[in-house]
Amino acid sequence: MSEHKTLEEITNEDLHISYSAVSCYRNCSLKFLYKYVEGKKPESLSINLILGSSIHTAINMLCCSHKNAQIEPFQAITDTFQTSLTLDINNTEVPVIFSKTISDVNSAISMGNSMLKVFYDNFNFTEEVVAVDLPLSAILYDENKQPTEYKLVGVIDLLIKNNIGELIVVDFKTASKSMSQEAVHQDQQLTSYSYILAANKYIDPKADIDCRFDVLLKTKEPKLQQIKTIRTKEDRKRFAKIASAVLSGISNRVFYPVQSFLCSSCEYSNACKDW
Numbered sequence: 078m079s080e081h082k083t084l085e086e087i088t089n090e091d092l093h094i095s096y097s098a099v100s101c102y103r104n105c106s107l108k109f110l111y112k113y114v115e116g117k118k119p120e121s122l123s124i125n126l127i128l129g130s131s132i133h134t135a136i137n138m139l140c141c142s143h144k145n146a147q148i149e150p151f152q153a154i155t156d157t158f159q160t161s162l163t164l165d166i167n168n169t170e171v172p173v174i175f176s177k178t179i180s181d182v183n184s185a186i187s188m189g190n191s192m193l194k195v196f197y198d199n200f201n202f203t204e205e206v207v208a209v210d211l212p213l214s215a216i217l218y219d220e221n222k223q224p225t226e227y228k229l230v231g232v233i234d235l236l237i238k239n240n241i242g243e244l245i246v247v248d249f250k251t252a253s254k255s256m257s258q259e260a261v262h263q264d265q266q267l268t269s270y271s272y273i274l275a276a277n278k279y280i281d282p283k284a285d286i287d288c289r290f291d292v293l294l295k296t297k298e299p300k301l302q303q304i305k306t307i308r309t310k311e312d313r314k315r316f317a318k319i320a321s322a323v324l325s326g327i328s329n330r331v332f333y334p335v336q337s338f339l340c341s342s343c344e345y346s347n348a349c350k351d352w
């Protein structure tokens with residue numbers, strides 16, 4: 078891809094940007110440049126990414142089966158997980174980086190099966206499922222409340238209703254350590270989902286919405302952590318300003334390395350050294 082891509086080209090023809098892209102830019106704009114602007118092939122792939130994606134596929138299957146009132150047995154869930162993991166590992170063109178705790182394919186399968194067992198055993202089959210993997214988009218407004226030509230897009234893992242009919246946004250995560258309540262309160266992913274839900278009239282634009290992270294921990298004995306939070310109209314307004322600032326940074330080609338703990342799993346570390 079050309080180094081002179083316009084913002085329109087970077088954000089695709091229909092001018093959209095996802096939360097993942099916003100988050101990538103905020104964490105390290107140089108990584109954003111490699112991934113979204115130059116379309117550079119990753120140098121490697123972390124087993125944690127493959128594991129997380131395969132677990133997500135399996136959880137998605139369980140949620141869909143619950144929504145359709147035909148709950149899949151645990152064996153079917155783990156079969157889906159293993160197929161997804163094996164295919165992803167076999168099909169990748171770059172080296173897979175294993176870790177201390179997940180040192181090969183067998184240990185990845187064993188860890189994934191244990192994590193899914195915890196998830197399955199704790200799954201609340203009484204919750205009413207409204208949608209699974211719900212794709213939505215919404216126009217982004219600038220800080221002067223004027224509509225921009227850009228859309229925010231996102232796919233919500235799970236939307237459920239509580240026993241008094243209120244919506245709860247659920248996002249699934251896999252992590253090596255538990256998330257703090259403060260980190261969940263600050264998390265912009267849930268805010269971005271709240272934004273697109275309000276814009277699509279799932280909730281009143283002025284209303285708060287309940288959100289929850291379901292975090293499957295890759296610990297020796299896997300655990301499920303469920304952490305609740307809420308998002309308000311003010312949170313959504315702030316997110317729109319953040320997204321606007323990110324678009325402005327991209328438009329002005331502001332790209333530089335931000336070294337952090339994320340560098341250890343960065344798939345562009347060689348390119349970064351040559352920057």
Ligand code: SF4
Binds near residue numbers: 107334337
């Ligand atoms: S190695 Fe770190 S600083 Fe370099 S591109 Fe990756 S995340 Fe950014």
